[in-house]
Amino acid sequence: MIDTAMTAKDFWMLVQGAGMTLLVTAISVAIGTVIGVICGIFRFQVGPWWAAPVTFVLDVCRSVPLLIQLSLAFAFVTAVLKLRVSGFSVACGVLSLYTAAYCAEIVRGALEAVPANTRRGARSLGLSWAQDMRYIALPLASRVALPSWIGLSLGVMKDSALIYVVNVSELMKSTKDLITRLQEPLFLLLLCGVFYFVISFPIARFGAYLEKRWSND
Amino acid sequence: MIEIQKVRKSFGPLEVLKGIDLTVAKGEVLTVIGGSGSGKSTLLTCINGLEPIDSGKILVDGVEVHAKSTNLNKLRQKIGIVFQQWNAFPHLTVLENVMLAPRKVLGRSKAEAEAEAEKQLKHVGLGEKLSVYPNRLSGGQQQRMAIARALAMGPEYMLFDEVTSALDPMLVGEVLDTLRMLASEGMTMICVTHEMKFAREVSDRVAFFHQGIMAEIAPPEELFGAPKTPELQKFLAATH
Numbered sequence: 001m002i003d004t005a006m007t008a009k010d011f012w013m014l015v016q017g018a019g020m021t022l023l024v025t026a027i028s029v030a031i032g033t034v035i036g037v038i039c040g041i042f043r044f045q046v047g048p049w050w051a052a053p054v055t056f057v058l059d060v061c062r063s064v065p066l067l068i069q070l071s072l073a074f075a076f077v078t079a080v081l082k083l084r085v086s087g088f089s090v091a092c093g094v095l096s097l098y099t100a101a102y103c104a105e106i107v108r109g110a111l112e113a114v115p116a117n118t119r120r121g122a123r124s125l126g127l128s129w130a131q132d133m134r135y136i137a138l139p140l141a142s143r144v145a146l147p148s149w150i151g152l153s154l155g156v157m158k159d160s161a162l163i164y165v166v167n168v169s170e171l172m173k174s175t176k177d178l179i180t181r182l183q184e185p186l187f188l189l190l191l192c193g194v195f196y197f198v199i200s201f202p203i204a205r206f207g208a209y210l211e212k213r214w215s216n217d
Numbered sequence: 218m219i220e221i222q223k224v225r226k227s228f229g230p231l232e233v234l235k236g237i238d239l240t241v242a243k244g245e246v247l248t249v250i251g252g253s254g255s256g257k258s259t260l261l262t263c264i265n266g267l268e269p270i271d272s273g274k275i276l277v278d279g280v281e282v283h284a285k286s287t288n289l290n291k292l293r294q295k296i297g298i299v300f301q302q303w304n305a306f307p308h309l310t311v312l313e314n315v316m317l318a319p320r321k322v323l324g325r326s327k328a329e330a331e332a333e334a335e336k337q338l339k340h341v342g343l344g345e346k347l348s349v350y351p352n353r354l355s356g357g358q359q360q361r362m363a364i365a366r367a368l369a370m371g372p373e374y375m376l377f378d379e380v381t382s383a384l385d386p387m388l389v390g391e392v393l394d395t396l397r398m399l400a401s402e403g404m405t406m407i408c409v410t411h412e413m414k415f416a417r418e419v420s421d422r423v424a425f426f427h428q429g430i431m432a433e434i435a436p437p438e439e440l441f442g443a444p445k446t447p448e449l450q451k452f453l454a455a456t457h
Contacts, residue, residue: 121304121363124265125318125370126293135317139308214308 005182017174018195024088024170025157028095032156033149035096036103041133043104044111054104061101067162069094074166087166095163099156106148110141143214150207154200171195218242219264219374219407224273226259233259235429236273241407243373246400248408248416251426252452257409258301260426261376264407265289265296277374294322297367298376301383303359305351311338312347315366323370330369337365341395357388361395368399375399377408413456417441425449 039058043051061069074090077083114137122132161172169177175192179185219241226234233256241247249257262268264275266282266289275282280292306314315334319325325333338344341361351359360380367375377396381389393415400406400419410416416423417437424434427448433440444450 115304117300117302117304118306120267121300122306122318124267124293124298124300125366126290126322127318128290131321135321136306140306143308 004184004187006178006184006187010178010182013174013178014171014191014195017169017171018199020168020170021157021160021172021196022199024091024095024160024163024168025153027092028099028160029153029156031092031096032099033103035100037107039100039104040107040111044108058101058104061097062105066094066098066159067165069098070162070165087163087168090166091160091163091168095156095160098159099152102152102155103149106145106152107141110145110148111137113144114140143211146207146211146214150204154203157200157203158196218276218278219405220274220276221260221264222274222276224260224263224275225271226256226263226268227271233429234263234270237431239424239431239434241374241405243405244403245421246404246406246408246419247422247424248410248420249424249426250410250413250416250452254428255426256429257426258378261298261378261407261409264376265293265298267298290322294370295373296376297370297372297374298378299360299363299367299380301379303356303363303380303383305354305359305362307351310348310350311343311354311362314351314362315369318366319369333369334365337369338362340368340398341365342391355388356384357391360384360388360392364392364395364399374405374407377406377410379409379411381410381412411456413441413453425452427452 039054042054048055070091073094074087077085077090118140119132119137122136123129127135160170163170164173164176171192175188179188182188219239221237221239224234224237225232233254235256237256237260249260251257259268263270264277264282266287270283277292277296280287282289282292306317309317312331312334315338316327316330319330319333320327335344335347338347341364343358343361343365346354346358346362351362354362364380380396381392384392389412393412396406396408396415397419408416408419420437422434423437423440425432425440425444425446425448427446432446433444433449440449441453444453
């Protein structure tokens with residue numbers, strides 16, 4: 001049905017690209033979530049005034065297009081600081097901050113959705129602020145945050161296609177390289193899309209499963 | 218003993234407690250009645266330090282609640298409070314709701330906490346609902362769970378803040394029965410309530426709050442039988 005010059009080796013190149021996409025996404029989402037949760041709790045706790053510096057930095061990470069952030073960060077680290085840092089590290093760093101910026105908003109919103117009365121009930125039993133956070137507020141907030149967080153993770157995975165600008169051969173870059181060589185853009189883009197779907201779909205389903213499990217019904 | 222001395226408290230420009238003096242002895246059941254906004258609920262949240270006060274003092278067994286050096290988390294272990302909105306932890310089962318604080322605050326083992334929680338839940342008539350999530354309970358059952366949750370900490374004082382006000386009239390009785398049971402067991406209780414019949418029945422003394430002032434305090438026969446202030450006469454006439 002499909003007539004292609006693609007070899008098994010080329011296909012393997014795409015698989016490796018997909019692996020790189022997954023790796024960068026996993027690292028960025030993991031680091032970004034940790035930073036995001038800390039920043040989100042901080043912003044929720046201290047109020048808009050004291051959190052303003054943090055909010056400003058996060059807003060910059062959210063507002064400047066990722067492509068520009070990546071190019072600038074790479075240029076800054078390699079040309080200005082003259083550090084020998086790989087494009088992979090820069091990509092993970094920028095994507096982590098990008099994830100953290102969105103994640104902080106999600107966490108703050110979710111914490112605000114936890115009824116104050118429930119937390120008051122917890123404190124009245126003698127639970128400390130940290131215990132209330134750990135056992136009541138965060139578990140309840142995580143249920144609110146989960147759908148947005150899954151959406152964010154999938155978004156980061158697709159946005160990671162931009163890290164080709166710092167010379168990381170992830171799925172999109174591998175596809176482009178193959179297109180240049182084989183001159184079969186439609187087929188290759190279709191295949192690339194299938195790859196993205198195959199790695200995104202389980203995450204989306206896993207999120208739906210967790211949501212259902214946590215609903216206590 | 219709970220000693221409340223000249224306590225004043227404002228929310229912004231609104232002064233809700235205008236110098237309250239009140240002592241509650243061990244084993245006493247005090248009910249507090251009064252219209253909305255009379256400051257009675259605020260007083261309860263001040264007693265266990267959930268709300269700061271502007272001036273005056275509250276002493277629980279000689280410990281000043283609002284002193285900087287007071288460990289509130291520790292003090293709250295002996296003052297249980299149950300709210301109008303029962304504040305169940307929706308992500309935990311009934312048993313886990315009751316076990317959480319004894320385990321994390323008192324450091325009890327899982328087995329100990331479980332045994333105690335089961336005992337308290339049976340005590341309030343929820344022995345059959347241990348592994349159910351709170352959203353499967355009626356309002357009255359959730360409120361009784363909240364009472365068991367507070368009791369599991371082994372408090373010496375229990376504060377009840379209009380615990381039947383948010384309930385279906387059909388469910389009020391079961392919660393009041395639980396309170397009656399506690400009173401008969403000798404628990405020291407302060408109950409803010411709108412249930413006059415209940416106040417008359419269980420109280421050693423009844424306090425009437427009006428616009429941030431404790432206008433009257435007396436044993437129930439006296440307070441209901443011969444109200445002295447015109448405010449109380451008016452309030453009783455309106456609630457009958």
